[in-house]
Amino acid sequence: MLVVAALGAFGTLIGSFLNVVIYRVPRGRSVVSPPSACGACGHAVRGYDNIPLISWLVLRGRCRDCSAPISARYPLVELGAGLFFLVVALAFVPGLDLAAPAPVLIAAIVRLVAFLYLAAISLALALIDLDTYRLPNVLVLPAYAVGGVAVLATALLTGDLVTLLTAVLGAVILGGIYLILALVKPGGMGFGDVKLAGVLGLFLGWLGWGPLAVGALAGFLLGGLFGIVLLLAGRGRKAKIPFGPWMLAGAWLGILLGDPIATAYLGVLGVR
Numbered sequence: 001m002l003v004v005a006a007l008g009a010f011g012t013l014i015g016s017f018l019n020v021v022i023y024r025v026p027r028g029r030s031v032v033s034p035p036s037a038c039g040a041c042g043h044a045v046r047g048y049d050n051i052p053l054i055s056w057l058v059l060r061g062r063c064r065d066c067s068a069p070i071s072a073r074y075p076l077v078e079l080g081a082g083l084f085f086l087v088v089a090l091a092f093v094p095g096l097d098l099a100a101p102a103p104v105l106i107a108a109i110v111r112l113v114a115f116l117y118l119a120a121i122s123l124a125l126a127l128i129d130l131d132t133y134r135l136p137n138v139l140v141l142p143a144y145a146v147g148g149v150a151v152l153a154t155a156l157l158t159g160d161l162v163t164l165l166t167a168v169l170g171a172v173i174l175g176g177i178y179l180i181l182a183l184v185k186p187g188g189m190g191f192g193d194v195k196l197a198g199v200l201g202l203f204l205g206w207l208g209w210g211p212l213a214v215g216a217l218a219g220f221l222l223g224g225l226f227g228i229v230l231l232l233a234g235r236g237r238k239a240k241i242p243f244g245p246w247m248l249a250g251a252w253l254g255i256l257l258g259d260p261i262a263t264a265y266l267g268v269l270g271v272r
Helices: 002-027 054-058 073-093 102-132 137-159 161-184 190-209 209-232 245-268
Strands: none
Touching: 002 073, 002 102, 002 137, 002 209, 054 073, 054 245, 073 102, 073 161, 073 245, 102 245, 137 190, 161 190, 161 209, 190 209, 190 245, 209 245
């Protein structure tokens, strides 16, 4: 549990960086320079004013220099990232068997790190898509390399080439489905969604067919339910809905609960 708690705390630090990513990436700005500064007075944020969650509370949500309000979104993103990392740790840390052979243990660590990375970019992509209706390539495309290298490394370390195959097929299948939808109905599905679908298919397929099926279907179901809510609320049929957050939410449902959901569903159908 100490490792789980440590990863949760580390997640808040990642959340602080994600605030920079979420603001700067859509604007085409560097995420490393210049240092963070107050948007009102331009004064650089001091290191002791950049402690996740604590600094915002100590400053009472205002800039130390000009007293301009600091959006509550910043600590909420930090808290959200911390909780997200905590959940991922709870799901994957139990798979770290210190008594296992070194290659197996290393493979489990690689898998944990890969899914923590996916959690970080998932939070950033969801909020950017909500803000701008975009899924920036600079965040989506590197995830293919990270996920691909990670799943290849674990397959080589453990000799489990079947997992490598299902991961590749997951990327091809889910990306292909979204590509067909984008081509059949131009404007209804963005190509950012298509590229993200391939990434999510890779990670879901890494875990197996059950998580892949649940994660893929859940994205459509959650997005569809949200669309129905908008219609009932009188937003009309032309309301613009960013689909990325629902794809990501569905994928994480598949990652965390895909196997038991798939097993329960097959049990209802009488399939064992």
